[in-house]
Amino acid sequence: MCARRPGSGDTKGETPDPRCSCGDWFAVEFRERLEMHGMVVTGSIPVMACMTCKNTVVPDSVARPVSDAVQAARAAGQKTCEFAPREQRFGLCAAAGFKYCSADCEVTAGLSHREGEAEGHRVPVFFDWDVLLWYRRRGEYSVDMRGIHGQIAFPGGASLDYGVNRHGRVFCWLGDLDRIPQGEQERMKAHNVESDHDVVSGLYKGLLGLNPEGSAEERLKISLYELAEVSRAHAGFAIHGLGHADRRLAERLERPGAWRRDITQALVNLVMLCIETIDTGRIKGSMPGPNGETRGSLNTLTSWIKIKLSADVASLMVPFFVLNDWRNYRVHRDGDGKLLERLRKGRACLGMGEEDDDDEKMYDLLLESLARSCRNLSSDIVEKRHVFKQEQDLYGGNPAAGTTA
Known part of the structure; x- marks a missing residue:
């Protein structure tokens, strides 16, 4: 496959690989201007775009109708061509009326219609994180989270697979949503958001026959995304400001x-x-008096957890301190006595022997612990959501005004 930059010569249709030549995965983007078949095409043209190197591919499913539009414009004596894809609505989940973008299914590699499936089965439907939190808080449901994908089990035996994409958005296939009870469709509709156009996740990789579990790095990333979304939704700011x-x-x-x-x-x-x-800055701003003067990001977050969540600070924060100590040991003074002692204690906290210098083993344990801490912190914030809501209602978005040390 050869990925091309928009506007670089005569962009022709291709049947795209899901990954760019640089190694990253493609996502759907819309271009306002492309040069195709010797004519400038304007409008809203869906393409597969690489988030890393910005290369784009116009798949055959788009190139064919664009070619027809260009020929019609040329026959009419026009110098440019305007094109807009036809947005389709499918019969699946018709009563719920989910928001989605049919171009996601038509353009993304591997999502085209398959024999035996209803039209539109692989259209991704996107949701905010609260949809998972809603089901996790209720005992009659179970949510199996496996890093970058998972499954919601409903009373009566129905289940729904979901993915978590590179932006931390939850999504499901429209055809799978059609199979769950109507009442559950309506509940999920309350959390439905506009398409994110990116389906790279365990759910998508499993569809392509790849490992759906994802790497330890991917699982940590998704846990961080979840924490950012949950804290933004309930605490009023994202604990991690992920730009x-x-x-x-x-x-x-x-x-x-x-x-x-x-x-x-x-x-x-x-x-x-x-x-x-x-x-x-946001964390300190939500705490009163001397608590807001705590120095250092880890100490600041520790104080916030103690005051706002009354949670087990040690289990939540130890992995972050171990990471910081290990980095300091490796970067600043490799072999320094005090840093080495802290590193040894960090190994013990992860369940290793203090003299066990197996970096690979420690790395795996650390990433697992960091991801677990992020997930547990998200759950603790959800448990205190009513307290955060009361503070925000009473103090106009300045919860520190109503908190005592």
Whole structure:
């Protein structure tokens, strides 16, 4: 497959691979202008775009109708052609009326109609994180979260597979939604959001015959995304302020290739993502008096958890401190006595022997612990959601005004 940049010559149709030549995955984007078949085409043209190198591919499903429109415009003596894809509505989940974009199914590699499936079965329907939180809070349901995909089990035996994409959005296939009870469709409709156009997740990879579980790095990334969404929704701000650059860093996280050579950079990247993105300003602003003067992002978050959540601070925060200590040991003074002692204690906290210097083992345990801490912190915030709501209602978005140390 050859991915091309928009406007770089005569862009023709292709049957795209789900991954770009740079190794990243494609997502659907809409272009306002492309040059195709010797004519400038304007409007809203769906393409497969790489989030990393910005290369694009116009798939055959788009190139064919664009070619017809260009020929018609040329026959009419026009110098440019305007094109807009036909948005389709399918018979699936007709009563619920979910929001979705049919172009996602038509353009994304691997989502085209398959024999035996209803039209529109693989259209992705997107939801905010609260849809999972709603079901997790109720004992009659179960939510099996497996990192970058999972399953909701309903009373009566029905179930629904879901994926979590690179932006932290939850989505399901329209055809799968059609199989759950009508009442559950209506509940999920309350959390339905506009299409995110990105389906890269365990659900999508499983459809392509790849490992749906995802890597440890992917599972940590999704747990961070969940924490950011949950804290934004209920605490009034995202604990981790994951900007565009931070999310790109999250997508580039990868397991060290050579442990002695690559572990230091891997730890630096993890600290940048898991610790340096902590929004200390917003956290301090939500705490009163001297608590708001705490120094350091980890100490600040620790104080906030004690005051706002009354949760088990040690189990939640230890993995973050272990990560920070390990990074410091590797970066600043490799071999320093005090840093080595802290590293040994960190190994013990992860269930290792203090003298066990197996970096690969420690890395795996640490990522698992970080992801678990993020998930547990999300759950604790959800448990206190009514308290956060009362504070926001009483103090106009300044919960520190009504909190005592």
